[in-house]
Amino acid sequence: MPRRGGHWSRWSSRQTVGVYKGLLFDLDGTLLDHRAAANAAITAWLEARAPGHPRLAEAAASWEALEEPHLAAWHAGECTWQEQRRRRIVAFCREFGLDVPGDLDTAFASFAAHYRRNWAPYPDAAAGVATVRGLRLGVLTNGGQTMQEAKVRAIGLEGLVGPVLTGEVLGGHYKPSPGAYTGAAEALGLAPEEVVLVGDDIAKDVLGPAAVGMGAVWLDRHAAQPGPDGFPRITSLTELSLVIRL
Numbered sequence: 001m002p003r004r005g006g007h008w009s010r011w012s013s014r015q016t017v018g019v020y021k022g023l024l025f026d027l028d029g030t031l032l033d034h035r036a037a038a039n040a041a042i043t044a045w046l047e048a049r050a051p052g053h054p055r056l057a058e059a060a061a062s063w064e065a066l067e068e069p070h071l072a073a074w075h076a077g078e079c080t081w082q083e084q085r086r087r088r089i090v091a092f093c094r095e096f097g098l099d100v101p102g103d104l105d106t107a108f109a110s111f112a113a114h115y116r117r118n119w120a121p122y123p124d125a126a127a128g129v130a131t132v133r134g135l136r137l138g139v140l141t142n143g144g145q146t147m148q149e150a151k152v153r154a155i156g157l158e159g160l161v162g163p164v165l166t167g168e169v170l171g172g173h174y175k176p177s178p179g180a181y182t183g184a185a186e187a188l189g190l191a192p193e194e195v196v197l198v199g200d201d202i203a204k205d206v207l208g209p210a211a212v213g214m215g216a217v218w219l220d221r222h223a224a225q226p227g228p229d230g231f232p233r234i235t236s237l238t239e240l241s242l243v244i245r246l
Ligand SMILES: [Mg+2]
Pocket: 026, 027, 028, 029, 030, 199, 200, 201
C-alpha cells in the first residue's frame, strides 16, 4: 500500500483513499478539452488558408505532434513563448506544403482565435470541482499565464478553483520539474505531502508530483491500459470522492 504523506487506507483491491488539505487540478485535458479545441482550430485554420487541402484530415494529428517539442523548448528557456508559436506555424506550413506566412504572429493569432472559440469544459469539470470545494484548490498548468487564466474564466471556473499557477509565477518551473510542485504547494500554504494533484498526463501529473511527496490521482479519460502502478486512477472527475477522503 503506498504511503505518500497524509493518511492512507485501502478502499478496494485497486484503489487507495488519501486525505489531503489541498488539491491541484491540471487544466488542459483535465478541466478543459484542449485537444478538441486545438483539433477544431487547426482544421479550420488550414481550411481557411488552403481550401480543399487533400490532407485536411491529418492536420489535427500533425499539429498535436508539434506541440510538445516546441513547448518544451520554451519551458527550457531556449526561446520565447511567442517564438515557439512562430516555429510551430513554420513547421506546420512546411509539412503541408503551404507558403510560410510573412507575418507569423498574425498567422498564429488566426489559429488562436479559432482555438479560443472552441474552449469548452469537460462535462464533469464543474461537478468534479464542486466535489472538492472544501479543500484549498489551485490549477497547476504548463501554458502561458494570461491564456490559462482566460481559459479558466471561459469555462466558468474562475473563483472556484483557486489560483492559476504556471511556470511564469513559479520561478520558471514547469511540470514535471520538482520546483513546479513544491512552488504550487507553497502557493496554497501547504507542504507537498498535504496536496494531491489530479491530471491526465502520467509524467507531469502523476510521477512528477509523487517524486516530491505530493499525492497524485491519474485521470484516465480514455480508459487506457495499463497505467502506473500504485496510484489511484479515475476515468471521470466525478469519481474524485472515491479516491480522496473529504
Ligand atoms: Mg493535461
